[in-house]
Amino acid sequence: MGRGKLAAGAVSVIVLWWAISLIAGARIVPSPAAVIPRFLALLPTVLWRHALASLLRVVAALTASFMVALPLGVLMGRVGVVDSLLAPVSYLLFPVPKIALLPVVLLLFGVGDGAKVILVALVLFFQMLLAVRDGVRDIDPRYLLSLSSLGARRRDEFRYVVWPAVLPRLLTSLRIGSGTALAVLFFAETFFTRWGLGLFITDSWMKVSYTDMFAGILAIALLGLGIFAAIDFAERRLCAWQRHSAGGV
Amino acid sequence: MLSVSNCRAGYGKTTVLDAVALHLNAGETLAILGSSGCGKTTLLYALAGLKQAWRGSVMLDGTPIVRGDVRVGVILQQYGLFPWFTARENVALALRIRGAAPEDVKQRTRRALLMMGIEEVGDRYPLGLSGGQQQRVAIARTLVTEPELLLMDEPFSALDAITREALQDALRELLRERRIATVLVTHSVEEAVYLGTQVGILHGRPAHLTVLDNPLGSGGRDEVQGKPFSQQDTGASRELRASHSYLRSCVVVRKRFGELAHGPR
Numbered sequence: 001m002g003r004g005k006l007a008a009g010a011v012s013v014i015v016l017w018w019a020i021s022l023i024a025g026a027r028i029v030p031s032p033a034a035v036i037p038r039f040l041a042l043l044p045t046v047l048w049r050h051a052l053a054s055l056l057r058v059v060a061a062l063t064a065s066f067m068v069a070l071p072l073g074v075l076m077g078r079v080g081v082v083d084s085l086l087a088p089v090s091y092l093l094f095p096v097p098k099i100a101l102l103p104v105v106l107l108l109f110g111v112g113d114g115a116k117v118i119l120v121a122l123v124l125f126f127q128m129l130l131a132v133r134d135g136v137r138d139i140d141p142r143y144l145l146s147l148s149s150l151g152a153r154r155r156d157e158f159r160y161v162v163w164p165a166v167l168p169r170l171l172t173s174l175r176i177g178s179g180t181a182l183a184v185l186f187f188a189e190t191f192f193t194r195w196g197l198g199l200f201i202t203d204s205w206m207k208v209s210y211t212d213m214f215a216g217i218l219a220i221a222l223l224g225l226g227i228f229a230a231i232d233f234a235e236r237r238l239c240a241w242q243r244h245s246a247g248g249v
Numbered sequence: 250m251l252s253v254s255n256c257r258a259g260y261g262k263t264t265v266l267d268a269v270a271l272h273l274n275a276g277e278t279l280a281i282l283g284s285s286g287c288g289k290t291t292l293l294y295a296l297a298g299l300k301q302a303w304r305g306s307v308m309l310d311g312t313p314i315v316r317g318d319v320r321v322g323v324i325l326q327q328y329g330l331f332p333w334f335t336a337r338e339n340v341a342l343a344l345r346i347r348g349a350a351p352e353d354v355k356q357r358t359r360r361a362l363l364m365m366g367i368e369e370v371g372d373r374y375p376l377g378l379s380g381g382q383q384q385r386v387a388i389a390r391t392l393v394t395e396p397e398l399l400l401m402d403e404p405f406s407a408l409d410a411i412t413r414e415a416l417q418d419a420l421r422e423l424l425r426e427r428r429i430a431t432v433l434v435t436h437s438v439e440e441a442v443y444l445g446t447q448v449g450i451l452h453g454r455p456a457h458l459t460v461l462d463n464p465l466g467s468g469g470r471d472e473v474q475g476k477p478f479s480q481q482d483t484g485a486s487r488e489l490r491a492s493h494s495y496l497r498s499c500v501v502v503r504k505r506f507g508e509l510a511h512g513p514r
Contacts, residue, residue: 025373029384142325142326142327142329143329143331145299145325145329145331146325146330146331147331147346148299148316148317149297149299149317149321149323149325149329150317150343150346150390150394151317151318151343151346151347151394152317152346153317156346160331160342160346161331164331164334165333209366239333239374240374240376241332241333241334241376243378244332244374244377
């Protein structure tokens with residue numbers, strides 16, 4: 001997304017926020033004029049640490065789900081037996097709201113960071129797994145034939161065909177999954193946590209410190225925006241070919 | 250050079266080709282004609298080692314051709330370019346796969362792009378290129394590895410008439426200059442007569458290959474070179490003669506094709 005459009009979107013959100021603040025009252029919904037200075041004051045003191053903790057959990061979840069979903073998705077896409085074994089399991093588990101698994105994950109993996117990361121990773125994992133599986137399945141066999149005709153071996157297929165072919169889908173799944181992942185992370189961070197934006201927001205809420213709560217919401221919104229921007233950047237750099245008009249092989 | 254004897258190939262339980270035999274020397278071009286679905290592409294894949302022949306042998310300089318054989322260059326139908334690589338990366342890929350040194354890859358890729366007149370579009374992706382430019386990239390990608398045998402599957406079928414004629418001329422010049430043995434699969438009798446030193450006709454089920462010497466002969470082909478079919482009636486008697494022998498050759502091949510494909514009429 002262009003900077004101009006992003007700035008226009010930010011202005012629209014601030015105007016809307018202001019309007020709601022005027023209608024609902026500044027005690028319930030503090031105005032941007034109160035929240036933004038508070039956000040800037042909290043950021044270098046405590047907010048950065050909460051934001052960093054949340055970011056690290058997201059990155060860890062992303063890495064873990066990527067490491068498992070990519071090879072498994074490729075295997076499911078290329079080997080029929082693996083797909084017929086794993087597809088029914090993933091179809092059953094994919095629609096389960098992962099937040100419902102929070103108690104199970106806490107019981108299995110304890111109350112530390114590991115459980116929170118696993119919960120978020122579960123959200124991203126199924127999105128990635130099915131995206132990679134479908135991406136691999138949809139690869140035009142002529143690309144593999146073409147690669148083979150250039151003298152490539154089977155081990156070259158992943159690097160030159162499978163990876164570049166599935167990457168756009170993988171990034172799209174990540175974009176779709178990251179919103180849900182942040183929502184799950186927010187909830188998971190309200191339990192047994194010292195640092196995290198989820199904790200900061202709920203803690204401020206409980207203390208009826210709505211200006212701080214909104215500063216936290218602003219921080220988590222910016223964190224989400226940062227993740228989206230990173231995915232957009234990766235897409236622009238790694239999938240530049242997609243910006244050209246669609247065509248055949 | 251290329252020597253194929255008693256080759257049989259197919260899919261599942263269906264035999265597509267049977268008793269195919271051919272011999273091709275360096276610098277010769279065999280243009281293969283056949284109706285749709287008769288097995289032209291199967292034959293090309295068998296020659297490339299992309300499809301294992303069920304019986305018989307496919308040899309190049311006395312040794313069997315295997316899948317991904319470095320001596321063989323293949324241009325697939327609709328070019329087989331990778332949309333995620335730029336034209337330059339597509340051309341370089343064959344060299345990278347074969348383990349060439351990075352500097353060597355860079356130099357040879359640039360030379361190949363220059364040779365095909367597409368250096369200036371080297372950093373564009375295939376989807377941003379015209380059909381003719383894509384075809385030039387595909388030819389550059391194949392020739393960059395300096396193959397002894399070039400196999401082409403309907404390389405000009407998706408191009409407009411002007412681009413097709415320009416590329417046919419460029420290719421003919423290149424093949425003659427480099428003395429590459431070439432097998433070209435085509436639907437067009439005119440293209441087969443123009444490019445082939447020999448014309449092969451695939452006919453029957455399972456298909457057999459009948460190879461004819463091009464009735465135009467090498468002298469006739471040279472006379473026609475560079476004169477697109479539509480512009481050969483310039484008034485000069487030599488060009489008219491070339492045009493006449495070209496048309497007559499096309500008639501001869503078309504008639505033979507008809508006889509083999511459908512029986513004598």
